[in-house]
Amino acid sequence: MSEARDAVAGRDLEFVKSSSYSLGVEIEFQTLDKNTYDLAPFAPILLENAPRLLQPRLSPEFIQSILEIQTGICFSLRDVENDLMQTVSLAEELAEENNAILFAASLHPFAKYREQLLTTDARYEAIMQELQMVGRRFITQGLHVHVGMPDGEAAVRVCNHIQAYLPILLALTASSPFSQGEDTGLMSYRTKLFEALPLAGIYTHIENWHQFKEEVHLLQSVGVINSIRDLWWDARPHPDFGTLEIRICDLPVRFTDILGITAMVQALVATLVEQTKAVPPLNQHIIKSNKWQAARYGLEGTYFDPSGMLFQERVSLREAAIRLLERIDPMAQRLGAERYMGNIERVLSDGTGADLLRCCYGTSKSLKSVVKSLWGEFWL
Numbered sequence: 001m002s003e004a005r006d007a008v009a010g011r012d013l014e015f016v017k018s019s020s021y022s023l024g025v026e027i028e029f030q031t032l033d034k035n036t037y038d039l040a041p042f043a044p045i046l047l048e049n050a051p052r053l054l055q056p057r058l059s060p061e062f063i064q065s066i067l068e069i070q071t072g073i074c075f076s077l078r079d080v081e082n083d084l085m086q087t088v089s090l091a092e093e094l095a096e097e098n099n100a101i102l103f104a105a106s107l108h109p110f111a112k113y114r115e116q117l118l119t120t121d122a123r124y125e126a127i128m129q130e131l132q133m134v135g136r137r138f139i140t141q142g143l144h145v146h147v148g149m150p151d152g153e154a155a156v157r158v159c160n161h162i163q164a165y166l167p168i169l170l171a172l173t174a175s176s177p178f179s180q181g182e183d184t185g186l187m188s189y190r191t192k193l194f195e196a197l198p199l200a201g202i203y204t205h206i207e208n209w210h211q212f213k214e215e216v217h218l219l220q221s222v223g224v225i226n227s228i229r230d231l232w233w234d235a236r237p238h239p240d241f242g243t244l245e246i247r248i249c250d251l252p253v254r255f256t257d258i259l260g261i262t263a264m265v266q267a268l269v270a271t272l273v274e275q276t277k278a279v280p281p282l283n284q285h286i287i288k289s290n291k292w293q294a295a296r297y298g299l300e301g302t303y304f305d306p307s308g309m310l311f312q313e314r315v316s317l318r319e320a321a322i323r324l325l326e327r328i329d330p331m332a333q334r335l336g337a338e339r340y341m342g343n344i345e346r347v348l349s350d351g352t353g354a355d356l357l358r359c360c361y362g363t364s365k366s367l368k369s370v371v372k373s374l375w376g377e378f379w380l
């Protein structure tokens with residue numbers, strides 16, 4: 001789409017019809033040298049050599065050491081599981097053939113941002129030209145989950161309400177405690193790197209689908225964005241796919257955790273669609289505090305529900321996760337996802353990716369050993 005068309009496209013946005021609660025999952029894997037475990041620019045090679053069956057499921061990302069793997073449209077968690085097992089396994093074979101491995105976590109523990117190569121792409125080059133140092137430091141990976149929505153009105157309404165619970169999802173997926181060879185003191189340092197980007201982070205309350213279109217039109221007409229892809233919110237309606245896209249999550253280090261959080265997102269979104277009404281604007285200071293607690297302390301952080309759907313007192317994010325699981329369990333059962341949500345119980349008992357990374361480092365005192373060990377546990 002040309003810039004001229006982009007400038008008026010906001011008001012013409014159509015929310016594509018999709019099957020309610022269908023799923024799409026995007027995983028941003030790190031590509032590593034299989035001998036040194038360094039973050040290395042293998043994505044262009046893997047994309048070039050990918051077999052025809054795999055090509056539609058692979059995409060480049062901002063830097064050449066990230067490879068995005070996408071599912072097709074899935075209608076159940078079983079579909080997601082089967083799709084990813086096949087696609088990721090094929091991608092791992094492709095990586096092995098090219099002396100690389102795929103690693104799941106939201107920051108490589110000891111990679112240096114100065115050594116990373118930008119992907120050759122006009123959009124990425126323009127972004128880097130604008131962001132400068134902020135862009136050079138942006139070497140993070142995440143997990144994005146799309147959930148099919150009935151219409152644009154529902155997508156906007158749920159996007160408003162789900163802001164209250166996104167910090168719980170972040171706490172459960174936190175996997176980026178190390179950066180540049182140092183312990184950052186945070187469970188999700190990716191979150192703070194991401195928040196440095198323009199228009200990233202918390203989604204501001206938008207009243208309805210009409211207002212959403214007007215907002216996009218305004219931002220395009222004054223040159224703030226070229227398209228919706230430039231809105232890097234923690235959650236956003238995605239009109240082209242007919243989905244609500246949840247983007248706040250770090251990338252879990254284990255496949256079962258990815259399935260668990262996907263099931264949780266689906267059940268939460270469906271619950272908000274069917275069992276809640278529009279909420280007034282939520283207190284942004286509380287949302288920001290909850291998000292900070294999740295990024296800094298993970299499940300040990302504190303949380304207050306700004307919407308009041310779960311409780312009225314301040315609790316730990318661990319307790320908030322338990323209560324949210326209880327609240328959405330009936331929907332998970334209806335969707336056939338309760339078995340996968342059970343994977344979250346293991347996260348609550350055994351720890352998040354950040355916990356596992358720190359625990360492994362505490363034993364080995366070697367970040368290279370941490371990467372090697374966690375890479376070997378992806379399918380456990």
